[in-house]
Every structure is written in structure tokens, then in C-alpha cells.
Amino acid sequence: MIDFRYHLVSIVAIFLALAVGIVLGTTLLQEPAVKSAQEVTAQLTKTKDELRAQMDVLQSREAGNDAVISALTPALVAGDLTGQRVLLIETPGSSAAVREATQQVLDQAGADVTGRVALTEKLLDPAGKGVLDGLVNQFKPANTIFPATTTSWDRAATLLASALVTNDPAQAGTPNTATPDVVGTFEAGGLLTVDGDPTKRATLAVMFAPEKPFEGDDAEVMAGALVSVAGGFDAADKGTVVAGAAATTAVPGDVISSLRDDSEISKGVSTVDTADMPVGRVVLVDALREQLAGRAGQYGIGRGASVPLPPLTSATPTPTTQSGS
Structure with a gap:
């Protein structure tokens, strides 16, 4: 063992x-x-x-x-926008540096920048749609009837646009009779702020998209609200361009991508996603000239852009019979 x-x-x-x-x-x-x-x-x-x-x-x-x-x-x-009055529309989170650089180029193009309107997040908040509807009902002309499909922001944009822009050169530089009350009430309600004298109506508008896409549960709704605002101004003036920087990815809260995805509004409103670069600001001026000719395009390098810049032309734009652009 x-x-x-x-x-x-x-x-x-x-x-x-x-x-x-x-x-x-x-x-x-x-x-x-x-x-x-x-x-x-x-x-x-x-x-x-x-x-x-x-x-x-x-x-x-x-x-x-x-x-x-x-x-x-x-x-x-030089001279591309001589005689045109341009309204600048800032949005929550848009770049002040891009706006200042753009304003300088607009001045070089001969445009008269009437002033700035800065929209607030309160205006875009879905919880505040009742307030917007109340203001619209208070100030809209009695004979104005909105289609049943319009949103609160569609209606608010129509009201604001009528107060701040016009497609009639003879009315440019003059306020609408309701302009002081409309702008004053929206400002008092914390829905926007103004700088300069935007109440003397412009003929063109440039909206600056937020630097970063909106985030959160309401991101898509807020981006859509700004698309509605751009469409409302474009219908009332001689042309509107939404400018900003190209988004790196496709997200619901990106304003420029949302506008390009809207088949109706993108027919009239132009976008430039290179406004954070010097070349993009030249493209923006070209896009405004194209708007004066009744055409629109989606320009830049990001998602949904068709080409980097509008077709080059030396001819003076001839306005068409279309409303807005």
C-alpha cells in the first residue's frame, strides 16, 4: 500500500x-x-x-x-445685391461669428442690412403653440384663412413675415401698419429680440441655422418649426436663404437637412451649408441673386446638397411672377 x-x-x-x-x-x-x-x-x-x-x-x-x-x-x-434690403434671422444656437462675417459680405455686395431678429427657444417650444395661435388670431387680418394643414409655426411665420419683409420694392423700407404691434408683442412675450430697425421691411432674408442640431425629444419638432419660419418668410419676400455649417451626420434635429428633406419648402428656400467658410459666404450672395430670379437650390458639401454653388451667370436676375421665390 x-x-x-x-x-x-x-x-x-x-x-x-x-x-x-x-x-x-x-x-x-x-x-x-x-x-x-x-x-x-x-x-x-x-x-x-x-x-x-x-x-x-x-x-x-x-x-x-x-x-x-x-x-x-x-x-x-460687388454690386450683386445693390438696392436690396436684407433681414438677418438668428436662431437659437446659431453662430454670431458666421452672422457677422456674412453681414460684412452682404455689405460688400451692396445690400442694405435692415437689422436682425433673433428667435428664441420659447418660440420653438411645442408647449407654447397655444400662445402662438393666440397671437396670430389677435393680429392676423380678418379675411385671412389658413389651410387646415398649417401648423402653429406656419401661421406665426406668415404673421411675422408680413411685418418684416415684402416682395414689393415700392414697400421696401416702410413698416406694415401692424408691424410695431406684432413685433412688439412677440418681443414682450420673449419669443424674439430685435436689433437695428428690421421693422422697415426687407426684400430678402437670411436665416442662420444652429451650429449644432437640436437634441432631445423635441429636436425634430424644433427643427421643423424653423423650416416653417423659413418657408413663411420666403412666401412673403423676394427670396430666403438658410445658411449654416454642414452636419457631420444625419440627425432629426438638423435644420438644413430637415429643410432639404421638405419637398415643398425646398422648392422655394435655398440652403448653403458652407457659410462658416469664406467661399460659402460668396455662395450665399449668389444664392440670393438666384432667389431674385425666382430659383432656389441646395448648395454646399453636406447631406442633401446638390452642388457646391449656383450656376455662374453674368446676366442680371429677372424676377419671375412667382410669389416669394
């Missing part, structure tokens, strides 16, 4: 064998594993450095192109 000492020795031998195997295995595998990891790390570092160099070159090229376009912009847009 095998005694206890034999069992003990056997067990110890087994554990010693395991320990020796682990030590030998670790020693044998350590050098190849470390070498492989070092090679992978070196390759990743090399790739990162190459990508960084490529990015630096692209950024330098972009800065150079922007500098050239900025220098040429006054000559490229």
Missing part, C-alpha cells in the same frame, strides 16, 4: 512541475510578446505622425484658400 509520504511527494512534485512550466513558459514567451507589442506601438505612432502631417498640410492649404477667397470676395460680390 502506498503510504502518505508517497502521496505527499507526488503532490509536491506535481506543483513543482506546474511552477517550472509556468516559469519556463513565461520566460520563453516574454521576449516575442514584448517585441510584437513594441512593433505594433511603433507602427501606430508612425501612422499617427503621418496623419498629423497630412492634417497640418490640409489645414495650411485650407487657410491659404480661405485667405485668397477673403481677399477676392469684395470683387466677386
